[in-house]
Amino acid sequence: MSGDKSFVVHGAFAFCDQGSRPARIIVPASHGEYIHEQPQLNIHDFFPERNVRPFGVCKSLNNPAVQAEMKKVEEAVKAPKQDVGWFNSLFMKEEDIPLEQLPPPECVAMCTPKIVRPWDFGKEDVKVGPTDAMLSSCCNSCLFGGNITIIDNGQRK
Incomplete structure (x- = not known):
């Protein structure tokens, strides 16, 4: 005010x-x-x-209901494959992106x-x-x- x-x-x-x-x-x-x-x-x-x-x-991440929603998302998410591009795919294989490198989900x-x-x-x-x-x-x-x-x-x- x-x-x-x-x-x-x-x-x-x-x-x-x-x-x-x-x-x-x-x-x-x-x-x-x-x-x-x-x-x-x-x-x-x-x-x-x-x-x-x-x-x-x-x-708030301190809210148990928000924590429960985050847990649901984390259980449903699998690490996506790293896109190495068409040309690079001839020489490299697709790799999993480590989950710790992904941004945390925002839940409410x-x-x-x-x-x-x-x-x-x-x-x-x-x-x-x-x-x-x-x-x-x-x-x-x-x-x-x-x-x-x-x-x-x-x-x-």
Whole structure:
């Protein structure tokens, strides 16, 4: 949000650098504080699915679902033959390209965020419900290695 430190409300958007798209941050029940008739969030609104929706597909190699997809690809891929060209084939034989010389496959799997702690950098002197108010400068992380930032505070313009 370009240095902006505005309050975050229901319907805001966050982005994970390992995901494919932004995800909404929601609050199922208001904490009792509103901005322009929209429920305000606090730093404890971090639970996957309940507060933070999935970020599309995940590309993190730490994600077990991505690792499973990579294993499927690696098992299906056989080393291709090295093309030596027509003329050179008269004097050389085709050779297998060693698998370690091939680039690793890029795999993705459905995002299932694993966020286990409150948002960092809340507004300590403003309480929304029992805890600190959530600001657009707040960030978090996924156990699979993604860095999560707020890209839209959700407030109506």
